[in-house]
Amino acid sequence: MIFTETPIAGVLVIDVERHDDDRGFFARTFCEDELRAGGLEPHVAQCSISWNRLRGTLRGLHYQAPPHAETKIVRCTRGAIWDVVVDLRSDSATCRQWTGVELTGENRRALYIPAGLAHGFLTRTDDSEVLYMMSTTYVAGAARGVAWDDPAFAIQWPFEPVVISERDRSHPRWL
Secondary structure: OEEEEOOOOOOEEEEOOOEEEOOEEEOOOOOHHHHHHOOOOOOOOEEEEEEEOOOOEEEEEEEEOOOOOOOEEEEEEEOEEEEEEEEOOOOOOOOOOEEEEEEEOOOOOEEEEOOOEEEEEEEOOOOEEEEEEEOOOOOHHHEEEOOOOOOOOOOOOOOOOOEEOHHHHOOOOOO
């Protein structure tokens, strides 16, 4: 696995290190030892997928409040998404800043998201599927969200969403 830092401390792009031969290739997508060696949270308590029928579907921006804050590793297994994280950590030098990464079934890239950040994505293709690996189990009472279009973050989405759930549409603005 190849780890690349982003402008937000603790958020890493994870690329696969391919081992090619005449059959195709083999690549590790998760390694507890490598994550731990990099000072990252390797524990996975829950995995989930979301399937998204249409291009332009927006999900987010979601997070879980302490003490149920979660670390996530997010990978697009089919299609393509623009994946975004926003730093909500009040003690962080990058608080309220965001970063975005294109994740696709073809680039096999993942995003490591530490606790304290909000996460969301916009599908770039029809029929996109996203795999989430979380460090804690989902707790409905700890589920939170912030507005995807909050001017405090000034996220530059690649295009206007066309499908947003009522729940995601009604998330409050940050502070």
